[in-house]
Every structure is written in structure tokens, then in C-alpha cells.
Amino acid sequence: xxxxxxxxxxxxxxxxxxxxxxxxxxxxxxxxxxxxxxxxxxxxxxxxxxxxxxxxxxxxxxxxxxxxxxxxxxxxxxxxxxxxxxxxxxxxxxxxxxxxxxxxxxxxxxxxxxxxxxxxxxxxxxxxxxxxxxxxxxxxxxxxxxxxxxxxxxxxxxxxxxxxxxxxxxxxxxxxxxxxxxxxxxxxxxxxxxxxxxxxxxxxxxxxxxxxxxxxxxxxxxxxxxxxxxxxxxxxxxxxxxxxxxxxxxxxxxxxxxxxxxxxxxxxxxxxxxxxxxxxxxxxxxxxxxxxxxxxxxxxxxxxxxxxxxxxxxxxxxxxxxxxxxxxxxxxxxxxxxxxxxxxxxxxxxxxxxxxxxxxxxxxxxxxxxxxxxxxxxxxxxxxxxxxxxxxxxxxxxxxxxxxxxxxxxxxxxxxxxxxxxxxxxxxxxxxxxxxxxxxxxxxxxxxxxxxxxxxxxxxxxxx
Numbered sequence: 001x002x003x004x005x006x007x008x009x010x011x012x013x014x015x016x017x018x019x020x021x022x023x024x025x026x027x028x029x030x031x032x033x034x035x036x037x038x039x040x041x042x043x044x045x046x047x048x049x050x051x052x053x054x055x056x057x058x059x060x061x062x063x064x065x066x067x068x069x070x071x072x073x074x075x076x077x078x079x080x081x082x083x084x085x086x087x088x089x090x091x092x093x094x095x096x097x098x099x100x101x102x103x104x105x106x107x108x109x110x111x112x113x114x115x116x117x118x119x120x121x122x123x124x125x126x127x128x129x130x131x132x133x134x135x136x137x138x139x140x141x142x143x144x145x146x147x148x149x150x151x152x153x154x155x156x157x158x159x160x161x162x163x164x165x166x167x168x169x170x171x172x173x174x175x176x177x178x179x180x181x182x183x184x185x186x187x188x189x190x191x192x193x194x195x196x197x198x199x200x201x202x203x204x205x206x207x208x209x210x211x212x213x214x215x216x217x218x219x220x221x222x223x224x225x226x227x228x229x230x231x232x233x234x235x236x237x238x239x240x241x242x243x244x245x246x247x248x249x250x251x252x253x254x255x256x257x258x259x260x261x262x263x264x265x266x267x268x269x270x271x272x273x274x275x276x277x278x279x280x281x282x283x284x285x286x287x288x289x290x291x292x293x294x295x296x297x298x299x300x301x302x303x304x305x306x307x308x309x310x311x312x313x314x315x316x317x318x319x320x321x322x323x324x325x326x327x328x329x330x331x332x333x334x335x336x337x338x339x340x341x342x343x344x345x346x347x348x349x350x351x352x353x354x355x356x357x358x359x360x361x362x363x364x365x366x367x368x369x370x371x372x373x374x375x376x377x378x379x380x381x382x383x384x385x386x387x388x389x390x391x392x393x394x395x396x397x398x399x400x401x402x403x404x405x406x407x408x409x410x411x412x413x414x415x416x417x418x419x420x421x422x423x424x425x426x427x428x429x430x431x432x433x434x435x436x437x438x439x440x441x442x443x444x445x446x447x448x449x450x451x452x453x454x455x456x457x458x459x460x461x462x463x464x
Contacts, residue, residue: 005090005455006069008048016051016093019061024052024099035076035086035094039141039329041340041388041396042084042426047074047094054099056172056180056211063209064178066093072455073176075205077147078120082343083424085151085204089459095209097146103127104212112169112186114214117146133217136161139420140326146210151422152202156325159245159378160252160284161218163420165201172212173200176451186214199446204422205457207450221252221284225294226312226321229301230276234258234361234373236304237277238354241377243300245350249293253282254378258361261328261372268331269324279306280325282318325374329385332372336387342399346410347381347419356413360384360406369398381419408433423461431462 006012017025026032027049036046053059066073072092079086088094100116103124107113108131115124122142125134137148139155147153149171154163161167170184173196183196200208231237241254257265257278266273281297283290298309312318324331333341348356357373364371364384375382386402388395407417407430417423417430432440443462447454454464 004070005092006071008071008091008093012065012069012071013049015065016049016062019065020051020053020058024054026050032094035074035079035096036088038079038081038084038086040082040084040424040426041342041390041399042087042424045087045089047072047088048091050076050094050096052096052099056174059095059097059174059209059211060178060180062093062095063174063176066455067177067453070453070455072458073209074457075146075150075209077118077144077150078142080141080143081147081151081424082345082421083418083426085422085424085457085460087425087459089425092455097209097211098144100146100211106131106133106217108133108217110186111217111219112214113217114212115145116212117149117210118144120144121148128217132220134220135167135215136218137164137167140329145213145215149201149210149213150204152420154376154379154381154420156253156255156282156322156376158376158381159254160250165198167216168197168201168213169216170214171197171200171210173208173210175208176453176456181208202422204424204460206447206461207456209456221290223287223290224252224282224284224318225290226253226280226282226318227294227309228273228278228280228321229306229309230262230274230278231301231304231306232276233305234277235354235358236306237279238357238377240279240297240301240304240306242350242353243303244297245378247296247300249296250285251281251293251297251378252284253280255280255325256357256373256375256377256382257325257328258373260370261332261374264331264335264372265324265328268327268334269320271324273310274308280321282322328372328374332370332385332387336370336389338389339387340390342386342388342396342403343421344384344403344406345381345419345421346406346415346417347379348410348413348415350380352413352415353377353380353382356406356409356415357382359409363402363405367398367402369395369402371402376419379419380415425459428461428463
């Protein structure tokens with residue numbers, strides 16, 4: 001499939017403004033550059049024009065215009081992705097959905113909510129606060145829920161509540177031809193035809209643009225307790241995690257930070273935790289259930305030398321603890337001001353977790369680069385962050401080499417190259433190793449069938 005795209009000229013821009021409003025279409029260089037940039041180390045690549053849409057109908061109209069002119073379309077939520085997802089590799093139109101921020105209907109009796117794709121997770125939970133419900137998927141960044149669907153996001157609560165894959169009931173999607181499709185009903189299960197909802201979750205805008213989402217909700221737990229516990233070694237901390245999961249303890253969050261990351265967190269968030277490999281825990285349930293979980297985990301941790309539990313019971317204390325954890329990425333970068341980071345997100349079967357992390361730590365210690373390890377280790381997912389000076393090509397090369405070793409190790413252990421960041425254009429080369437040529441060709445066939453002109457976020461996930 002040749003990638004021959006149409007041009008954006010004055011006539012095209014005039015038509016675009018007629019479809020939305022003149023003040024919501026911009027070719028400003030600064031705005032375009034912003035929309036071609038995410039949180040990753042990948043080189044930013046700006047679209048030719050940015051259009052802010054307010055409805056599914058507007059998105060459909062814009063996509064139809066782009067399809068007629070074979071102009072690339074790149075969806076944009078909040079720009080927090082980490083694999084170059086929003087880079088306009090072939091120019092084109094960036095559709096910014098951030099103003100599509102309406103929470104359309106909360107249904108407490110059905111434990112679900114329908115909303116526009118630009119609503120962020122923090123906005124949703126603030127809106128839900130008085131209903132006694134919450135949405136648990138928490139990737140750290142205040143990402144848009146449409147973007148979280150598109151990248152199949154997960155985060156700190158995934159060990160108990162699953163990922164976006166398990167928590168989306170239905171989507172409204174604009175296809176590459178501009179048609180509007182509802183992927184499913186609100187029923188909690190269905191055996192009707194192909195699972196279109198799961199087709200678009202994790203497709204990263206390459207098969208269509210998600211404009212509306214219906215999500216599962218959960219009751220706010222009666223009791224919540226958080227704690228941190230330092231360990232003498234990284235291996236002891238990881239083995240505590242493995243034992244916790246293998247014992248079937250329904251823990252809500254269990255996060256790992258190595259000693260380098262704890263030092264960075266202390267400096268960035270002005271804390272004074274021990275500079276040791278540390279686990280962050282959170283327990284949800286009834287008071288009796290939480291007390292039982294706590295005792296079981298304490299017993300397991302003590303078996304690996306973890307005894308100094310520090311508890312956070314009050315909401316403000318828990319928020320402070322988890323804010324420090326969520327700021328880990330920025331805390332590590334702050335250890336080398338002016339630098340950027342290459343972040344891995346490999347995920348392996350829980351039985352191989354200790355091996356994967358310890359081999360990664362050995363690579364890190366043998367390298368000249370500063371690095372940290374953090375992880376949503378309850379589901380076998382961990383991040384190694386390598387901080388490099390962007391003015392030193394040899395440092396970037398070293399960070400990429402170390403990242404490649406992590407990916408190759410994970411795939412060898414029957415894991416995945418990406419547990420939550422997605423493929424974008426940063427990890428495309430690893431898909432064949434993970435799925436084989438036959439699996440990769442199925443992905444290409446889907447892309448060709450649904451997007452024959454390859455206008456939807458071209459150059460991401462699969463190369464044609």
C-alpha cells in the first residue's frame with residue numbers, strides 16, 4: 001500500500017472551518033508543534049492543522065473530508081502517551097478531542113457511565129464522588145478516557161480491577177470513511193458477532209477514532225488502607241509480590257520502587273522514606289476484609305525481611321503517598337535536569353518476574369546511565385527508566401540498547417514488549433518477535449481492510 005497523501009491547501013482549510021468553526025481550526029506553528037509532542041523521548045512531528053471538535057458528528061464530518069482528500073488523521077487527547085502516538089509522521093489533521101468533555105449519563109443502578117472521549121479520569125472520579133462510585137483504572141497521568149481506551153491503559157489498580165480492556169462496555173467510533181459505529185450494547189456480556197469493542201481498544205487510533213465511551217463503575221470501598229514497606233534487597237521485595245499474588249490475596253495495588261527511585265521520590269516530593277527497595281500497598285474492602293489482607297501480607301513480607309510498615313489511613317495521607325508514586329517518572333528526570341528518559345514497560349508471567357527484574361537491575365548497574373526501576377508488579381509489569389542527555393547521541397544509543405535487552409528478555413520469558421504504553425511507532429520493530437510474521441500479517445490485513453487509504457494515524461503499530 002503506497003502512502004501517497006493529499007495536500008492541505010486553502011480550499012481544504014476553508015472546508016474544514018465550514019464543518020466546525022473558524023476559531024476551532026488552527027495552523028499556528030506553536031499549537032501544531034504542541035500536538036505533535038507527547039511525554040516520550042521520540043522526536044516531535046507536528047500536524048499541518050489542528051481542529052478542536054465538540055461532537056461525534058463533527059469528528060465524522062472532519063474524517064469524511066480527510067478521507068475524500070486522502071489526508072492523514074491523528075487523534076489527540078491529552079498528549080501523555082510514551083511511544084510517539086501523537087506524532088504526525090506524514091503531516092495531516094490532528095483532531096483534538098479535549099473539548100469533548102461531557103459526562104452524558106451515570107447509571108448507579110447499573111454501575112456504568114457514558115461519556116465523551118475527552119473526559120479525563122480525574123474529572124470523572126471527581127464527578128462521581130458523591131454517588132459512592134468510582135472508576136479504578138489509574139495510569140498515573142490524568143489521561144483522557146478515550147486515549148486510555150486507545151492505548152489499552154492500565155496502571156496501579158490493574159492487579160485487582162483489570163485494565164481498560166476489562167472495564168469498557170461499549171464505544172462509539174468514527175471509522176476511516178467517517179461512518180459512526182456503536183460497538184456494543186450496555187449488557188455486561190454478549191456473544192453477538194465479532195467483539196468490535198475489543199478491536200478498537202488498544203488500536204491507538206489506527207482503525208478509527210473513539211468519540212464516546214461506556215465504562216464499568218465500582219462502589220467506593222468501605223475501608224481503604226495504604227502502606228509502604230522497605231526491604232533489604234530488590235529480590236526480597238519482588239518475592240514478596242510473587243507470594244502475595246500466588247496466595248490469592250485480593251490486594252488493590254502493589255507497587256515496587258528500587259532504591260534509586262526512592263531517592264528521586266524523596267527529593268522531588270520532599271519525603272524522607274528509607275533509601276531501600278520499597279513496596280507500596282493498598283487494600284480495599286470491608287474493615288474485616290482489609291484487616292485480614294493486611295495481616296496476610298505482613299506475614300509474607302516479614303518472611304522476606306520486610307517489617308517496617310508505615311501506614312496511611314487518612315485520605316490526605318493516601319493521596320500524598322500515591323501522588324509521590326505517580327510522580328516517579330518526573331522525579332527520576334529531575335535527578336538529571338535537562339535530560340529525557342527512555343521508559344520500558346515489559347510485562348512477564350508472575351513466576352518469571354524476579355528473574356526479569358534482577359537481570360534488568362544487573363544491566364542497569366553495569367551501565368554508565370542513571371536509571372530507576374518501578375513497577376505495577378502485581379500483574380508482572382515493570383518499568384525501567386534510563387535517563388539520558390539529549391545532546392549526547394551515545395547516551396540515547398545506550399538507553400535504547402538497554403531497553404531492547406529488556407524487551408528481548410520479556411519475549412523470551414513468554415511476556416510482552418509493552419504492558420501498558422502501547423506500540424506507537426517506538427515499539428513497532430518488536431511486534432514480529434512477539435507475534436510472528438503470521439500474527440503480524442493478520443494485523444496488517446485488518447488495517448488494510450478497515451483503512452484502505454492508511455489515513456488513520458499512519459506509521460503506528462504496523463508498517464504497510
